[in-house]
Amino acid sequence: xxxxxxxxxxxxxxxxxxxxxxxxxxxxxxxxxxxxxxxxxxxxxxxxxxxxxxxxxxxxxxxxxxxxxxxxxxxxxxxxxxxxxxxxxxxxxxxxxxxxxxxxxxxxxxxxxxxxxxxxxxxxxxxxxxxxxxxxxxxxxxxxxxxxxxxxxxxxxxxxxxxxxxxxxxxxxxxxxxxxxxxxx
Amino acid sequence: xxxxxxxxxxxxxxxxxxxxxxxxxxxxxxxxxxxxxxxxxxxxxxxxxxxxxxxxxxxxxxxxxxxxxxxxxxxxxxxxxxxxxxxxxxxxxxxxxxxxxxxxxxxxxxxxxxxxxxxxxxxxxxxxxxxxxxxxxxxxxxxxxxxxxxxxxxxxxxxxxxxxxxxxxxxx
Numbered sequence: 001x002x003x004x005x006x007x008x009x010x011x012x013x014x015x016x017x018x019x020x021x022x023x024x025x026x027x028x029x030x031x032x033x034x035x036x037x038x039x040x041x042x043x044x045x046x047x048x049x050x051x052x053x054x055x056x057x058x059x060x061x062x063x064x065x066x067x068x069x070x071x072x073x074x075x076x077x078x079x080x081x082x083x084x085x086x087x088x089x090x091x092x093x094x095x096x097x098x099x100x101x102x103x104x105x106x107x108x109x110x111x112x113x114x115x116x117x118x119x120x121x122x123x124x125x126x127x128x129x130x131x132x133x134x135x136x137x138x139x140x141x142x143x144x145x146x147x148x149x150x151x152x153x154x155x156x157x158x159x160x161x162x163x164x165x166x167x168x169x170x171x172x173x174x175x176x177x178x179x180x181x182x183x184x185x
Numbered sequence: 186x187x188x189x190x191x192x193x194x195x196x197x198x199x200x201x202x203x204x205x206x207x208x209x210x211x212x213x214x215x216x217x218x219x220x221x222x223x224x225x226x227x228x229x230x231x232x233x234x235x236x237x238x239x240x241x242x243x244x245x246x247x248x249x250x251x252x253x254x255x256x257x258x259x260x261x262x263x264x265x266x267x268x269x270x271x272x273x274x275x276x277x278x279x280x281x282x283x284x285x286x287x288x289x290x291x292x293x294x295x296x297x298x299x300x301x302x303x304x305x306x307x308x309x310x311x312x313x314x315x316x317x318x319x320x321x322x323x324x325x326x327x328x329x330x331x332x333x334x335x336x337x338x339x340x341x342x343x344x345x346x347x348x349x350x351x352x353x354x355x356x357x
Contacts, residue, residue, distance in 0.1 A: 055202055
């Protein structure tokens with residue numbers, strides 16, 4: 001039943017669009033499509049972005065692992081390496097600090113009418129992605145595979161049942177959120 | 186219901202739980218995690234194809250990520266529409282030339298902000314594809330799968346982001 005839905009391309013494009021609309025709606029209602037909110041997070045004066053991300057992670061961790069335990073979903077962890085994930089992550093961070101949006105929230109910002117997102121941010125990310133596609137063969141040869149660790153998850157690293165990680169992560173997130181609220185952030 | 190949709194902001198916890206549930210829906214119905222940055226790579230390839238034609242499909246990177254409209258591309262298009270609807274319901278929909286916090290620190294000149302946004306975007310476009318994901322694909326979808334790569338990525342996003350923002354706002 002689910003596999004049949006996954007295989008229908010037209011249906012999938014429709015689901016992608018519908019999920020995107022809900023995702024964009026949530027992001028805008030959360031305030032995280034606004035430059036002012038994101039930059040305040042990076043300046044550590046407002047923790048809205050972290051609250052949204054941690055809550056989404058905790059809720060999603062429990063939900064997705066539940067689906068997986070019921071045999072209704074499979075995980076698709078991304079591969080990683082120091083050369084790609086850490087180096088790329090830091091380059092992304094420099095962009096994050098200057099742009100004040102990310103690839104998802106920049107799209108949301110365009111929807112709400114932010115012209116810096118439309119004319120600057122989207123154009124820049126497209127340009128950057130193009131530059132990367134040009135550099136890819138060389139980078140792939142020299143840097144991207146340095147310190148490769150693959151598509152591994154924490155339960156695999158620790159050699160434990162997923163739930164032995166899911167629960168501590170959920171409790172840890174809850175603890176951080178309580179501390180943030182107590183600190184008035 | 187109507188008042189709820191017209192609210193300017195919802196609790197970050199309600200929004201977070203909503204995004205977490207939405208992630209469950211995509212794993213269930215599409216066998217895919219939510220992500221945004223490959224859509225930019227595909228679009229960039231489509232634009233390049235306008236200028237350079239079919240040769241673009243031969244590039245090693247576009248063999249991995251074909252320049253075409255896919256599930257994630259539709260998702261990003263949906264994000265624009267969803268944010269538009271949310272802002273329209275709450276009366277926040279309007280052209281904004283320069284965000285307030287930027288204007289307070291660096292002035293109201295739109296071109297300064299646009300050039301900075303463009304430069305930041307270039308770094309972000311390179312970095313997202315270099316790291317294999319963004320704040321959605323790694324930051325939310327990857328962390329919730331407990332993927333090592335994603336926990337490392339999101340840590341680096343924030344280290345780089347906080348350092349750059351602090352430098353920018355304190356130094357100028």
